[in-house]
Amino acid sequence: MTRQTPRAVAAAVLAQPSACAEAARLARLTDRSTTAVRDELRRCLRQMATGRRPRWTELFGRILRWCVAGRWQVHSTEPERQAVRRLAASGTVVFLPSHRSHADPLFLARVVRQCGVPRPTWFAGDNLRLPLLTGPARRAGVVFLRRTLSGDEVYRTALRLYLAYLFAQGSPLEWYQEGSRTRTGLPQPPRHGLLTHALEAVRLGVGRQVWFVPVSLTLTPVPDAARLADEEDGRRKAPESLRWFLHYVRQQRRAAGRVDVRFGTPLEASGYAWAPQGDVTRGARLLGRDVTRAVCRATVVTAEAVTAVVLTGRSPALTVPDVHRRAQPLLDALERCTTAAPPPPELRTQAGVRSALERLAAAGAVTFTDTDGQPLVRAVPRIATLHRNQGVHWFWPRAVAEIAALRASRVPAHGAWERGVRELRLLLDLVTCGTGLQCDPFLLATAVVELKRLTVGGGPDDDRLWTFDERLRGSGPLIAPDVLHGLITAQAVVFRQLRLHSGGRPVDRMTVLTAALSDTGWSGRLHPAAADVASPHLYSAILMDAQRRGLLDAGGAQPGLRRERAANLYSALDDLRTLTGLRNRAEGGEAQQ
Template sequence: MFNRRRTALVDAVLRHPQASREIRALSMRTGADAVDARRRVRRCLRELVATRGAPWTDLFARAMRRALVPLWRVEILDEDRRMLRGPAASDACLIFLPQHQAYMDPLFVSQALRDCGRPRPLWFAGDNLRLPLLAPLAARAGVVFLRRASPADEDYRSALRLYLRHLVDSGETLEWYQEGGRSRTGLPGPPRYGLLEHTVAAVRDNPGKQVWLVPVALSSSVLPDAAVLAGEELGQPKRPESLRWFWRYVRAQRRTRGVVQVRFAPPLSVGAYVGHRGGALTDASGARVLAREVRRALCQVTPVTGQALVALAVSAAGPGCTTAQVHRMTQPLLEAVERSGAPTLDTQHLRTERGVREILLRLRDVGAVSLRGVDASPPDASLPVASPPDASLPVASPPVASPPVASPPDASPPVASPPDAEDTVPGQRPAAPGDSARARALSRPATAPVLHRRVHEHRAVATLYRNQGIHWLWPRAAAEVAALRASRVETAGAWDTAVQELRGVLSATATGTGLGVEPGLLATAVVELKRLATPTSGADESPWTFPAPLVPAGSLIAPAVLADVSAGQLLAFQELAQQPHGLPVDVDLVLTRVLARARSWADSAVGLPPVPPRAPGFYRSLLLDVRRSGLLEPGLEAAQRRRYAHTEARQLHADLLTLARQRADADAAPESGLPHGGPR
């Protein structure tokens, strides 16, 4: 029956009014006759098309949900629920574009849409998931398998263009990931434009069709694939997907429970951008404009999580820090988030040290940090935790079995853990026999979260958590770097210098992260810049200057937010600057050398920040951004631009080290009576 339905669907696609024109264009490009071109397109369509209908759709979705996410709770905001039930979404073609973090993301999105009364979307997946026995069932349930790389296959591109045009004209609900794969760093990668180009072409051919793009942000209490992605960052090869892999993945995820919040951005009309500038935009340029708007909308709805702020504070504080130090480091980060107006999740208790300890326990449960001085018993059953994944996956060993990490010579020694579980401090009540392990842990003083001696495993997992919503902290971090540079010039031109440097810093740090210099972020950065400036005569009309060191130095967050990314960019641009100008840059060779240097740097750093990313995906994204900027082309001009980019990356890295020293000096200074350095 499925073969008959697939054949009927292929015939319907080829009967589309644009099919004959597409096939004629294909025959002209390839030099084949029209009959042969049509036969090859039909063969590619049979590989592509997916059907959807009872009982296969509901049966497959229910089986996957029970196998992979039986213990997860999916939350959706009431305003998003009303938006998806509104008249604009009733008869239009909706295309959902989530940021991809885990294999289970489609199940979360489908569950959220089901709760809103929307149909399950047709999901575009990579053909690496075309597993034996499961792939035919998935195709019957609406999963479209795409080749991961087919730039030179004209037949396949024509078939995909025709099929997507058919789906758009039919008003289907679709879902794909514009980055093309899971994020290895927690940051969005550079978008892929292929499917968006085909969508723009379909809307251009049918102007009356309403097509909306809906960016989707997923915020999870537990990242299901964190251990696997961390292992890939450590240099472990990616395991090929197979039935055995799938069975082991199901076994690992069935022991994982958590909460995922799904947030939908306001829909973007494709037709409005097709008609932009009087319809002068081509399919390629229209796709780039749409991808930029999708990225901007996704940034606006991605919340900053409490786990992200605490993980960022632990990374900035370094090994051997106490919970009191983590709490103190968290406060300027939290204040910057509150000033930016960013949506937040689980940040309401971070003002207290007890709330920070609670988040630290969650990060311990997912393998992001190790804790010393707390009970190693399992947490309460009511809290979302992640069970250890498969034994082959890189996870941290239990904290009680690992020796403590040595602190750097210039750092204060770690606080010793209490010698006995029943020890108390003045004013603290003894733990009752019926108290839970987590309650006893939270009632203890200043436990010491430290990175495990196998520091890279912890740091790799923690990076995935701390990068969730980190773009909301970039305006403040960029303002600090710009203010530092402006403090080195004359007073009369300090403010103008700072404003000029601001956009350059934001642009430089965005390379390879999938983020851009959005107007909202730039406006927020200008506001933050004014908070760091001081009028020379005490009046706002007088020239603004920037003190050296910046005040309050205890509230500086730029080293924590930008240092690791800046270190990775410095390695990449240093290698690119050494490439000869007479030949095109060999991207594979550059990637191999950069990864080797990143791993050598990380090993020699012994866990101390900054540590450049070791995930190949980060450097592939960076090199993709560089290639789109024309820096990989042969010629003297491109070589000069590469050397200039290296100079900028080196200057940014040096400025972040200077700010880190100012922050360290402020932390080492006697208490001034003001929290974390001052009132700003």
């Protein structure tokens, strides 16, 4: 790696053949001279380009690791590291990780270094331009970009040209398509701006293959969880500043934990850059969706996530044996799901469950109380939900299959299977709203396998109804009330507001978000409030996903679609109430025996 300066990088970018054509295009578009446009492009490039220096890169990385990530254990697998090494040798690699903490680039850099790949050039927002740190960061390979790029075509063009230059150089890159850290633990709908510019850069011609590599980061405990929970409860986010950074470093110097880094299936850029009809925006949407799916498929499930699922979906307080017993069907579902990593074996024993609960307690996610000599465990809702949602999507196939099987039991046996499969598609589309997954075929295929365990088919003339709770006895306890209740309830809150809007004009997202938050306490047909129901970031993600599906557009059909979706959500809540009753009766019968 040779020494670079922003001035030299800007000159090299403008020397590309594509830069002349882009400058001429901008000159015609803005009715200015080509010289004036090139001067403005040069200013934008000097502002964003990193002046990377090898010694600064190494020193800056060491200092940050010591300040923020020194006590964390980072785990990855050798086969995945070898695959990344081969990709980096064949083309340019762009890492697209899930975003859970400010230390994510340091965790990924540690694994990338083990792969024998240079530290990626990291794209960050202008909000992280901090006094005394911006200069060293730029020399270490950090690119600071404006948070909003719309409206400035010159800056957008400079970014495309710079990306094309970096792709041609073969330098590994890294950014976060979600745009910010998740406040709910769930994957957020991807933001397509930087993906669109990257695909447009590929279309300019870079002379190398470009690979997008999804990366899953699973952190236990979740860093800064208490602050994230406070923000979900309405506390204003503290702006980034030098004082904020020093406070963050003091916190993280005391923090320690485990990070599981897993690489998803690589995605080749040209297939998305030249999408059907040549629409780069469509290609970016498809790429963002596929990256989100690959990240979720690579995510491991921790013992803390499984126990948090039990505690956030059940009664206010449970004993350790209760948590152990109710975790077993979740582990069984994971074993059938063929996850990227096997389910945590320690939860098969009460001692292992107790150890996981103690780690959650150290993270502030649960509390222990002693009642009549029996320790009871209670979840701290927001923080426990953050830990749960890192891996909760792996339980969705079994959970939606339970609702689909319940609905299939209401038709004659010869039509039960077809009804169940149709319901699976509908339910997964409901559940994934707000995550960017859009009914992942992998989750659907896994849900079909679970449905086979729960349904009874018949011949074409078989008009008998089959009894769901009788069939359930051989398939294991129900998990849908624990896994789906909070998410379905949150979506019902949002779509209750959406169905009130007529089709004369587009729906304003902020208006609906404000109304949903103020209306969170209503009871109606909703169950009692779950831990993650009143969630501004979850509501916002649901609304963003709904907008991309066209549900917020103006048009005569949209109000009907919004009312239909709200009705489907209410029906799912009724089914969850029925499943809760069946489960309680089954557990009561076991207790009597």
